[in-house]
Ligand SMILES: NC(=O)c1ccc[n+]([C@@H]2O[C@H](COP(=O)([O-])OP(=O)(O)OC[C@H]3O[C@@H](n4cnc5c(N)ncnc54)[C@H](O)[C@@H]3O)[C@@H](O)[C@H]2O)c1
């Protein structure tokens with residue numbers, strides 16, 4: 001049983017093993033999509049395969065849609081070369097339910113896979129062609145928070161961005177430069193409308209995408225590298241919109257336990273690949289059942305009826321509230337707390353951490369006690385019920401192979417959103433005091449302790465990738481477990497960094513607490529556990 005066009009011809013074989021197959025005429029859908037594409041997604045990673053691609057498949061099955069998805073990968077071309085193309089765009093979605101049952105779906109809604117590589121004429125020209133089409137309604141993105149950044153950890157503009165700003169839209173190298181170049185193609189084709197929808201886990205994600213795009217459009221317009229009015233096109237919401245969104249579906253990396261299930265069914269060539277850019281991809285994805293995608297309803301070229309596939313379209317205000325609820329208080333901060341302490345305490349599964357009474361109490365405290373008071377009820381989802389399900393069902397799901405190491409990736413990019421917003425809300429509130437926050441500083445101290453790359457037994461472990469590692473690791477490089485440490489002196493430059501924590505922890509009055517916790521956590525082996533037990 002091979003995951004490709006040929007291998008899927010024997011439908012009975014797949015169906016007899018419990019697989020749901022695409023229920024639409026894929027050849028016809030492919031042809032229509034080539035002619036009139038409506039949705040290009042940037043970022044061919046795991047969440048896209050597990051969520052957006054499956055929603056479109058469902059709508060194709062129901063006859064709500066008659067065209068599929070084009071996926072464009074602009075960072076890690078190996079995903080397209082090693083996964084999408086050999087498998088003709090198919091992948092298997094394995095849904096791991098909390099009751100232990102497993103749902104297997106062959107997803108075939110991705111009918112075109114392209115690299116966004118200006119050196120690859122065939123793919124880049126095809127993308128230009130797609131961006132000229134009247135039918136194109138949206139371009140969406142799951143490219144991680146750092147995908148939108150034009151600067152490095154030190155705040156310096158990335159060399160590829162500097163080069164593209166100078167050279168213009170012809171042959172860009174940087175990610176956003178390539179996206180803006182495609183938008184310029186759309187502008188030149190008659191200023192056609194489009195929604196540019198960031199679906200990444202960052203606060204006000206649409207504005208993040210807008211700001212990065214705008215920086216290029218402004219520079220190119222001013223320097224005459226594009227038509228002067230290109231920047232006006234980008235700034236006209238009736239032409240180009242940047243809706244905000246909130247996305248939620250826990251999608252761990254492809255796991256060997258799931259690979260085993262599929263292998264036993266007779267599925268071949270399933271081996272996951274870790275690309276040279278550190279993406280974990282396989283011909284299958286594994287994810288939980290629960291999913292939410294809430295999008296600001298701002299689509300200047302119209303949009304498909306994606307609400308029929310469970311997506312929620314609403315106002316920017318509601319997206320803001322729902323996103324704050326999920327990313328800033330009720331899910332992602334709890335994930336990051338478990339990621340940091342899970343790595344230090346030697347865990348390899350998030351669900352196992354939820355059986356650790358101290359860690360369970362820690363995340364309950366961060367969620368219910370410290371986070372919930374600043375959540376504004378978005379109306380469409382109840383925050384208390386949401387957090388109840390996150391802590392009672394989703395994170396403890398023993399069938400989900402999610403790891404603290406995955407979630408610890410890029411922590412420096414996430415602390416500001418996941419905790420800083422709560423601190424700011426406490427600062428702004430007449431009823432709340434920042435000094436009441438005891439657990440958030442514990443996570444900050446835990447992250448600094450994590451950066452030592454030494455677990456609570458004193459053994460070294462590998463840190464997850466993070467663009468700021470080289471900048472922040474040196475601050476804790478000389479700290480030795482059991483030796484005296486002047487935390488204030490060592491950590492001050494980091495704790496003052498608003499970019500990392502969302503606030504200057506000295507100004508917020510939290511720096512002393514963090515230093516105190518850090519000192520206790522470095523007192524010797526077992527000190528992280530005893531500090532947690534003491535304060536949780
Ligand atoms: N996995 C989840 O549980 C989940 C759930 C909700 C939202 N998300 C959002 O989706 C994003 C991607 O998650 P995933 O599960 O697909 O991860 P993944 O590791 O499977 O894929 C990452 C994707 O981002 C791209 N990318 C990585 N670094 C980049 C960079 N510097 N510039 C541009 N592109 C870059 C990769 O090429 C790939 O397409 C997350 O960062 C998060 O914002 C993920």
Ligand SMILES: O=P(O)(O)OC[C@@H](O)[C@@H](O)[C@H](O)[C@H](O)CO
Pocket residue numbers: 201247248249250251332335336406407409410
């Ligand atoms: O995807 P990231 O790297 O932004 O964050 C890691 C996890 O917290 C995240 O992927 C969650 O699983 C997801 O946000 C759940 O919807």
